[in-house]
Amino acid sequence: MFNNASVQPATTGKGHLYGISTGPGDPELLTLKAVRLLENCPVVAYFCKRSGRGRARTSCEAHISPQHEELPMVYPVTNEIPHDSREYRQQIEDFFEESAQAVARHLDAGRSVAVLNEGDAFFYGSFMHIFLRLKDRYESTVVPGVGAMMAGGALLPHPLMMRDDQLRVIPGTMGEKALRASIDPERATVIMKVGTNLPLLRGIASDMGILERAWYVEKASMPEEQVMPLAEAPEGKAPYFSMILIPGPGVRV
Known part of the structure; x- marks a missing residue:
């Protein structure tokens, strides 16, 4: 009733x-x-x-x-x-x-x-x-x-943002040129919908010198969740419920 x-x-x-x-x-x-x-x-x-x-x-x-x-x-x-x-x-x-x-x-x-x-x-x-x-x-x-990015952020060993950090959320489905233009090393970044661009995004993070700050999260809050440094993420296509989180430069580790 x-x-x-x-x-x-x-x-x-x-x-x-x-x-x-x-x-x-x-x-x-x-x-x-x-x-x-x-x-x-x-x-x-x-x-x-x-x-x-x-x-x-x-x-x-x-x-x-x-x-x-x-x-x-x-x-x-x-x-x-x-x-x-x-x-x-x-x-x-x-x-x-x-x-x-x-x-x-x-x-x-x-x-x-x-x-x-x-x-x-x-x-x-x-x-x-x-x-x-x-x-x-x-x-x-x-x-x-x-939101999934908040659940993913809660799995990191330190905060996603601190003090005056700014946050940018971008879809990982964009082309390489758009991704490079959207990722700012001076901002905290969440990349949703990683998919087939996982290897590309790892390469971009390395080129920009932020690979050591970047984390890969898969199926956050679910029993099969995984979290690891982006440098250690699996090769190939990421599953649908995956994201990359890059804490801001103001975060104190």
């Missing part, structure tokens, strides 16, 4: 859209607000591959009951097609449009929907594609969460 007083009251007769940030993977890093709203939304939507339910859904296992109606949103492609190809962009845009329509059908029927999102919903999160399509038609709330 859902406690409707725990979710936003519907002023339009329609359901309320929630973007629920589920954190980096450890179920204990869910916020109290995320748990409360999740448990009291009748519909739970989540992104996943064909092969499983996804990390966001797995993180929330203890808070989803048989009374919830689940709405899996299955990606049509992941890495089968180059991400910069027209075919990939078209399939993904169509997927987000269809997913938004599926969520909207519940909202139109007066059912609030909790859309789960790994990490933080507005930090490279898939939820934003649903939000941007529906925000002008439905009341919505975005619940912030523990």
Whole structure:
């Protein structure tokens, strides 16, 4: 039985859209607000591959009951097609449009929907594609969460930033020229989405003289997490949930 007083009251007769940030993977890093709203939304939507339910859904296992109606949103492609190809962009845009329509059908029927999102919903999160399509038609709330880079930073032997350090967050999917221009030795840096550029990024860090400051983190907060100096990171492609963290020059080791 859902406690409707725990979710936003519907002023339009329609359901309320929630973007629920589920954190980096450890179920204990869910916020109290995320748990409360999740448990009291009748519909739970989540992104996943064909092969499983996804990390966001797995993180929330203890808070989803048989009374919830689940709405899996299955990606049509992941890495089968180059991400910069027209075919990939078209399939993904169509997927987000269809997913938004599926969520909207519940909202139109007066059912609030909790859309789960790994990490933080507005930090490279898939939820934003649903939000941007529906925000002008439905009341919505975005619940912030523990981002992967904060979970990764907590694994380092010293702080990511101190004193007057500045932080730059960049996607590791960019080309070499853009990566070299974006990494500043005078700033703390977090590189997300490392992927196939792991060897390239290690080389850039070495060229810039910051390799000894750089750390490689894989699957932060999950049972199989790994953390090591970037110089000792495995060769080849990094898994999806990986990042490079370079503490700022103001950090006292």
